[in-house]
Amino acid sequence: MLETGSWMLETGNWKLDADGARTAPGFWIPAALRERVLEGATFETTWGLRAQLVAPQTPGATAATWPRLTPTGWRMLWEGLRTAPAAPVAALEAALQPVVRRLLDPCDVLHHAVHALLPAHTGFPAAMLDFAFGFFQDLRLVPLAQVATWTPPAEARESFVRLPGLPGGVRFFDRSVLGRLPRGARGAWARSIPAPRTLVGFAAGNIPGAALLITLLGQLLQPRPAILVRNSRREPFFTPLLLAALEELDPALVANVAVLLWDYDDVALQAAVLREADLLVLVAGDDTIARIEADVRRAGASPRLHRHGHKLSFNAVAREFLTAERLPLVAPLAALDTLIWDQNGCLSPRLHFVEEGGALTPEEYAAALTAALRVLGTRLPCGLCDLHRRHSRFDKFHALAAGGRATVHSTYEDPFLVVVDHRPYDPLILAEAINDARDRTVIVRPVPELAVLPSEYLGRLPARNLQTLSVALDSRAPEFLPLAEALGRCGVTALRTVGRAAFPDLAYSWDGLLPCDFITRRPAGYYTTCEFDDALAQIEDTAMRLNRWLEGSSR
Numbered sequence: 001m002l003e004t005g006s007w008m009l010e011t012g013n014w015k016l017d018a019d020g021a022r023t024a025p026g027f028w029i030p031a032a033l034r035e036r037v038l039e040g041a042t043f044e045t046t047w048g049l050r051a052q053l054v055a056p057q058t059p060g061a062t063a064a065t066w067p068r069l070t071p072t073g074w075r076m077l078w079e080g081l082r083t084a085p086a087a088p089v090a091a092l093e094a095a096l097q098p099v100v101r102r103l104l105d106p107c108d109v110l111h112h113a114v115h116a117l118l119p120a121h122t123g124f125p126a127a128m129l130d131f132a133f134g135f136f137q138d139l140r141l142v143p144l145a146q147v148a149t150w151t152p153p154a155e156a157r158e159s160f161v162r163l164p165g166l167p168g169g170v171r172f173f174d175r176s177v178l179g180r181l182p183r184g185a186r187g188a189w190a191r192s193i194p195a196p197r198t199l200v201g202f203a204a205g206n207i208p209g210a211a212l213l214i215t216l217l218g219q220l221l222q223p224r225p226a227i228l229v230r231n232s233r234r235e236p237f238f239t240p241l242l243l244a245a246l247e248e249l250d251p252a253l254v255a256n257v258a259v260l261l262w263d264y265d266d267v268a269l270q271a272a273v274l275r276e277a278d279l280l281v282l283v284a285g286d287d288t289i290a291r292i293e294a295d296v297r298r299a300g301a302s303p304r305l306h307r308h309g310h311k312l313s314f315n316a317v318a319r320e321f322l323t324a325e326r327l328p329l330v331a332p333l334a335a336l337d338t339l340i341w342d343q344n345g346c347l348s349p350r351l352h353f354v355e356e357g358g359a360l361t362p363e364e365y366a367a368a369l370t371a372a373l374r375v376l377g378t379r380l381p382c383g384l385c386d387l388h389r390r391h392s393r394f395d396k397f398h399a400l401a402a403g404g405r406a407t408v409h410s411t412y413e414d415p416f417l418v419v420v421d422h423r424p425y426d427p428l429i430l431a432e433a434i435n436d437a438r439d440r441t442v443i444v445r446p447v448p449e450l451a452v453l454p455s456e457y458l459g460r461l462p463a464r465n466l467q468t469l470s471v472a473l474d475s476r477a478p479e480f481l482p483l484a485e486a487l488g489r490c491g492v493t494a495l496r497t498v499g500r501a502a503f504p505d506l507a508y509s510w511d512g513l514l515p516c517d518f519i520t521r522r523p524a525g526y527y528t529t530c531e532f533d534d535a536l537a538q539i540e541d542t543a544m545r546l547n548r549w550l551e552g553s554s555r
Contacts, residue, residue, distance in 0.1 A: 024117055026064025026236030028243045028259040031251060033080035041067040046233045046261070050123035051206035051384060053233060062121040064236035066261040077258055078276060081226035082197070084255035092219055093141040095249045099242060100136045110245055117237045122206040123384040124341065129208065131380065131549055132340060135503040141220065147507045148220040148515035152522075154189045160481065160530065166507055168495075168530040170514070171488050176523035190522035195221040196278035200303070201229040202292060203239075204284035207345055211239035214281050215257050217506060221518055227257045228273070236261065264291065271299035279518065283308040308511045311346035311467035312434060314353060314458070315498060316450050318473035322358030322365060329543050330472045331368035332376060333499030334442075336546060337470055338416070339373070339380045340502040343438050347468050347502045350437040352444045353453055362446040363407060363420055369442060370409045370418045377440075379553055382415050385439040390417055393436055397421075416440035427460050434461075451479070454486040463491030467511060470501040475535035488528030496531040499542035505531055 026046065029037050047054050049061040056063075069077065102108040114133075119126050146164045152172060155161050160169035199221075201214035211229040218227040231239065243254050262269050274280070274296050282289045286309040296303065315337060321330050337349050352369075354362040391412065397419045400406035407420040421443050423429055437443050447453065450473065458466060469492050473480065484495055493512045494504060507515065512526025532538045 022062040022116055022120065023065060024062070024113070024237050025066070025240050026231055026233070026261055027066045028240035028257070029077065030080065030084070030255045030257070031247060032255060033077060033258075037069060037073045037077045037080070038067055039073065040070040041073055043067050046236070048121040048234060048236075050120070051234050060120055062117050062237075064121075064233065064261075066231075066236070068262075069260075074272070077228075078198075078226065081228065081256050081258060084224070084226070085252045086224065087250070087252040087255070089141050089145045089220060091250065092216075092246070092253050093139075095246050095253055096136070096139060096141070098249065099245045100133070100139075102245060103133050103136070103242070104130065110241060113241055114238065118208060118235070119383075121237065122208065122235050124206070124208075125381050125383050127553065128340065128380050128383065130553075132208075132502070134545075134549065139216075139506070141216065144507045144515060145220045148217075148518060149222075150514075150516045151192065151520070152190060152514075152516065152527075156527075157189065160484065163507065163529070166505075167533040168508070170509065170527050170529045171485065172522075172527050173488055173525050174523050175525040190520050192519055193521050195223065195519050196225045196304070198276050199225045199227045199279045199281065200273060200277035201227070201281040202284055202288070203229055204232050204234075204288055206232070206234040207341055208235050208238040210235075210283045211259055212242055213506065214283065215239065215243070215254075215259075217281070217515060217518070219257075220515055224256050225278070228276075229257075229259045230273075231259050231261050233261065264295070267295075267298075270295050271301070274299045274301040274303065277301065277303040279304045279306065281306045281308070286310045306513055306517065308513075310465060311511060312461065312465050313347050313349050313468035313470070313501060314351050315349040315501070316353045316453065316469055316471045316473065317355065317365060317498070318450055318471075319355040319358030320474050320477075321472040322355070322360040322362075324359070326472075327360055327365065327368050329539060330498055331365070331372040332546060333497075333539065333542055334369055334472075335372035335376050336380075336499050337501040338440055338442055339376055342382060342384045343440060344384060345502055347504065349470060349501055350434045350443070351457075352442060353447050353450065353457065354444055355450055356446050356448055362444055363409075366407070366409045366418050366420050366442075366444045369444070370414075373410075373416045373418065373440075373442075374414065376550075377415055379550065382440065385415070387439075390439040390441060393417055393439075393441055396436075416442065418442045418444070420444045420446065422446070425457070430457065430460055451483055451486070453483075454490045458487065458492060459490040461491070466491035466493065468492070468494040468496060468501060468504070470496055470498045471535060472498045472539060473535055475530075475532060484528070484530055491526075493526055493528050494531065495529070497535050497538045497542065499539065499546065500531075 046064045047061045054061050102110040115126050143165050156172040160171045199218045203210035246254050280303045289309050354365050397406045397408050401408050405423045409418040493509045508529035508531050509527040514527050
């Protein structure tokens with residue numbers, strides 16, 4: 001039973017019957033199509049607890065239902081999605097705001113449903129979900145749509161250029177054979193192609209919202225494509241609930257979208273779906289992406305592929321921020337980057353590179369970070385941390401500390417681990433440190449200059465696996481752009497400020513892809529974006545947001 005007792009949630013035409021078990025649809029089909037598409041379908045139920053699939057009726061688990069459509073149901077679904085009425089992006093943006101307010105309103109039934117279903121199923125505490133969902137208030141689709149229709153200038157291959165109407169900039173790193181030629185001999189840079197008529201997405205993992213983000217990016221295109229997203233069994237509820245709430249406001253907004261589950265092992269169905277797609281957006285682990293790519297080849301399909309696989313992210317703090325005035329601003333935000341999603345996401349920082357030579361030392365940075373984690377950790381408690389693994393790591397670094405090769409700043413009882421790692425780094429030690437940075441483990445690495453990161457650290461890693469560097473530095477200093485250039489060249493695809501690691505703006509690079517890549521054909525390579533003009537101003541803004549949330553959650 002739900003803690004609130006026996007109740008029924010009605011969101012649009014969806015009904016969540018909570019009498020006896022926490023059960024809800026793990027799929028979504030537009031109301032105008034639902035009855036016809038589901039005729040003759042059989043239903044299955046998947047049970048989940050703490051991001052794992054479990055046996056039916058496991059205590060504490062939640063259950064997601066999903067249909068197996070008939071061939072006629074699939075045909076009706078594709079026809080309905082492809083003939084959906086048009087809806088402007090501005091209308092979808094306007095509708096998102098009241099839906100997000102409902103999501104954050106403790107008195108709203110949508111908020112209750114999310115709290116009843118997601119914490120148990122995903123393993124993430126309700127407080128963590130609430131804080132993360134607050135960033136949806138910043139989602140602006142109209143400026144995002146401008147980037148989706150933007151044609152990058154040729155200058156983007158040589159230096160950072162402005163994105164339309166946004167702070168920061170973008171640089172393209174050409175990895176094609178032609179990219180090695182002199183500038184004048186390269187030929188055409190990029191050309192527009194028709195928008196995909198059918199977009200199929202695969203959303204994996206337990207972090208909420210991957211299916212929703214795929215959907216929102218697809219909705220930027222004109223004309224709108226039919227959008228079908230394969231949902232994740234490890235987080236099946238969030239996107240269906242929000243789509244249903246949007247449909248309540250205007251059914252046309254999401255009439256071209258369906259979110260379903262199906263088995264990869266259903267070879268015939270998987271092949272049929274892949275052959276319908278003009279564009280595949282794959283948000284999954286590398287093994288799953290490789291499997292889908294093999295399925296594409298076997299199916300004889302020829303969609304374009306946007307891959308979002310396993311990535312690594314890091315933090316970097318310049319000596320200008322190691323002062324008595326600025327460190328109290330930065331430390332809580334760096335702590336937040338570690339706490340959100342318990343370091344399970346690709347955006348979670350692995351190592352914290354901290355410059356030496358400041359008014360305060362990397363050791364003092366680690367001490368401030370430890371204090372911040374103790375405060376914030378009580379508001380954002382662990383959800384999916386492996387205590388045994390973290391304690392083994394504590395013992396390992398405690399032994400290193402005895403030989404002067406590390407400093408341990410946290411205690412055995414702390415629900416996190418903070419160390420300063422003084423070992424000489426070769427590629428093997430670097431890889432070991434990265435793998436150790438899990439379960440809320442912060443490894444601080446002192447560096448003489450941030451300028452050494454590309455050559456001595458990040459450049460030693462596979463470029464295809466690098467993603468975000470979250471920074472606290474002087475973005476107006478003359479050395480910033482050369483550093484950004486060098487970081488991009490070694491594979492970093494996003495520069496954002498500390499505290500925002502897990503909350504990217506969709507207008508910027510997502511694993512080297514921009515929204516305009518949906519309708520542009522360009523050379524092999526990737527975009528690197530900088531998401532700010534003034535890093536300090538953005539850090540101050542994020543700190544104010546965090547403080548407001550802390551004040552509100554303490555009432």
